Amino acid sequence: MKVVVITPPTPIVTKEEAKKHLIVEHNDDDDLIETLIQAATAWIDGPAGWLGRALGVQVLEWQRCSWPCAGEVLPFPPEIEVISVKYIDPDGVEQSWPVPTPLYWSNLPRIRGRDGDLKIRYRAGYGIPQAGNAGVFENKAPAPIKVAIMMLVAQWYKNPMSVSVGAAVDNLPFSVEALLQPYRVFR
Numbered sequence: 001m002k003v004v005v006i007t008p009p010t011p012i013v014t015k016e017e018a019k020k021h022l023i024v025e026h027n028d029d030d031d032l033i034e035t036l037i038q039a040a041t042a043w044i045d046g047p048a049g050w051l052g053r054a055l056g057v058q059v060l061e062w063q064r065c066s067w068p069c070a071g072e073v074l075p076f077p078p079e080i081e082v083i084s085v086k087y088i089d090p091d092g093v094e095q096s097w098p099v100p101t102p103l104y105w106s107n108l109p110r111i112r113g114r115d116g117d118l119k120i121r122y123r124a125g126y127g128i129p130q131a132g133n134a135g136v137f138e139n140k141a142p143a144p145i146k147v148a149i150m151m152l153v154a155q156w157y158k159n160p161m162s163v164s165v166g167a168a169v170d171n172l173p174f175s176v177e178a179l180l181q182p183y184r185v186f187r
Contacts, residue, residue, distance in 0.1 A: 002063045002116070003047045003075055009056030009125060012141040013037050013149045021150040022157055033153065040152035044145075044180060046076060052185035053077050054124035055145060057137040062120040067108045077185065080123040080137070088117040148179040 018033050019025075042048065045055040054060065054076045062074060073079070085097040090112050097109065111117050126145075127137030155173060 001075070004061045004063065005046060005058060006061050006121060007059035009041070009045055009054065009058035010127070010137070010139055011037065011041065012056045012126065012139045013041065013146055013153070017146070018150055018153050022154055029157075033157065036153040036156050037149065039156070040149045043152065044148070051145075051180060051183055053183060055126060055141050056139060057123060057125035057127035059083065059121060059123050062118075062122070063116045064118045064120075065113050065115050066111060067118065068105050070105055072105070074120065074122055074124070076124055078124060078126060080125065080127060083121040083123060084119075085121075086119045088112045088114070142183065144179040145183060148176045151176050151179070 015030060015034050015037065018037055019030075022033070024033070041055065044051045045053075046058060047060070049055075052075075057080065060074075060076055074082075082099045085099055087095055087097060087109070088111060089095050090110050092112060095109065123137075125137075126139060126141040128140050130136045130138050151173065155176075
């Protein structure tokens with residue numbers, strides 16, 4: 001199983017929110033603050049992130065060699081919508097499978113069975129559709145996740161070096177981990 005990011009996540013913390021949290025009123029460090037927001041978000045978001053879930057609205061593709069089992073859910077929740085399902089049939093020809101609503105795995109055609117022969121493309125993250133704008137989503141990440149990102153940005157902005165606790169390096173501050181823990185997905 002492999003999950004590929006097709007469309008990167010939309011930001012869930014704005015530069016203005018981070019600057020307000022940091023109590024920064026000048027524009028001298030805007031590029032740095034934006035970079036820190038991106039780094040903090042990347043640390044916890046999506047297939048490479050610590051949380052094991054999608055935060056900003058993004059398009060992911062789940063690549064497999066076979067159909068999911070009954071009851072198996074798409075990785076990196078929350079799922080917004082399934083966009084497409086494509087598979088390679090036993091003759092080596094790519095086919096499209098109509099996306100049922102709700103998503104269920106029954107009456108499935110045969111797949112050749114090699115890695116990547118099934119590709120389920122879906123939109124995931126904390127977002128709600130904007131009224132009147134098809135395909136545009138407003139980010140609605142939970143407040144604890146937004147606060148955790150701003151806390152990481154603040155730590156890295158004010159202390160650009162690693163924080164040592166005795167002989168160990170503290171990779172994720174306790175307060176940030178405490179905010180994020182209820183949202184963590186374990187596989």
